[in-house]
Amino acid sequence: MAIRRGPRSGLPLIIAVHSRALGPAVGGCRLRRYGSWREGLADALRLSEAMTFKCAASGLDFGGGKSVIALDEHSALTPGLRAAALADMGEFIASFEGSYRAGPDVGTTPEDMVVLRRACPYVFCLPEEHGGTGTSSTPTATGVLAALRAGAEHVLGSSSLTGRTVVVSGFGSVGSRIAAGLAADGARVLVSDVDTAKRETAVGAGFGWLEPHEVPGTRADVLVPAAVGGVLGPETVARLDVRLVVGPANNQLTTDSTADLLAKQNIVWVPDFVASAGGVVFTLGRECDGCTQEEAVRRVLGIGDTVRLLLDRSRTNGTTPLHEARALAERRLGPPATA
Incomplete structure (x- = not known):
């Protein structure tokens, strides 16, 4: 983990590398507001660990990392400050000499990756006209839908979602694509977002709306769950009236023990680091392995096959899907290094 203040922007920059056991660390570059830079550091550490397990469980020969540009609650993100912060982060990533490689994340776009690329070659998901694969939102949504259908087969007895009610919490670039895919499958889709301005778009697309x-x-x-992490804790779980939870939000559980609470309520939770892997699987396949x-x-x-495997093992072994997903990842990662 490394922290520096951007020489142009003056903003705190953080790069966290959780593991390189399987290969170079990969993870998005996040630009968002925090109460303090320490909150940004905690976010980077959590997310880099999630990326390690995401890559390992998906069979990718990469480790986990994350970079954060921490904007305080009062600074105005002007175009000039944004450009300066991205230039600072590009140089910071370059200093890792390929052991950490970045892509878009919350607050950044494929166009921002063009700015990072000017300082270093270790950047994914540039716009297609710049030789990259562009936004990872579509493959991320595709992977979640595959995970969801596999989960529905296990929990509801059929992968078909026709006539089923599905709540999508978070109507952003990934959540909106998931909602559209579910509606095309015949599901009744209810969506929610903290940005109430999205209500008109959602209702106009034929979705129900929830606050x-x-x-x-x-x-x-x-x-x-298709928005921020940390949404599933004891109080929330106690109120849930669903049978299956699967979504792209990272770090959905407030603590790992929440997985046990979900299981006690007969709610099957597909681990987020499995369900949300579509973007990284697609991007690395195209940009590193030369896949069509x-x-x-x-x-x-x-990803659907992986979910079926984990849920079958969970049922057979009397464990949670989280336990089985971590076991799958840890078998690839090998024993932890000793000092």
Whole structure:
């Protein structure tokens, strides 16, 4: 882990590398507001660990990392400050000499990756016109839908979602794509977002709308957490009236023990680091392994097979899906290094 203040922007920059046991660390570059830079550091550490398990469970020969540009609650993010911060982060990433490689994340875009690329070659997901694969939102949503169908087969007895009620919490670039895919499958889709300006778009697309506080108590077959992490804790879980939880939000559980609470309520939770891997699987397949578009999509759809394996093992062994997913990842990672 390394921290520095950007020489141009003056903003705190953080790069956390959790593991390089399987290969170079990969993880998005996040630009968001925090109460303090220490909150940004905690975010980077949590997310880098999640990336390690995401890559390992997906069979990727990469480790986990994350970079954060920590904007305080009062600074205005002007175009000039944004450009300066990205230039600072590009040089910071370059100093890792390829042991950490970045892509877009919350607050950054494929166009921002072009700015990072000016300072270093270790950047993914540039726009297609710049030789990259562009946004990872579509393959991420594709992977979640594959995980969701596998989970529905296990929990509801059929992978078909026709007539099922699904709540999508978070109507951003990934959540909106998941909602559209579910509706195309015949599901009744209810969506929610803290940004109430999205309500008109959601309702216009044919989705029902829930206020964020209504989500936990709404009866549905499936809940899809598609916004920020840390949304599933004891109080929230106690209010849930669903049978399956699967979504792209990272670090959904407030603590790992929440997985046991979900199991006690007969709610099957598909670990986020498995369900959300479509973007990294697709991107690395295309940009590192030279896969065709079709082959990379097939790899993403393989997330469904992984979910079936984990849920079968969970049922057979009397464990949680989280336990089985971590065991799968840890078998690839090998024993922890000793001092």
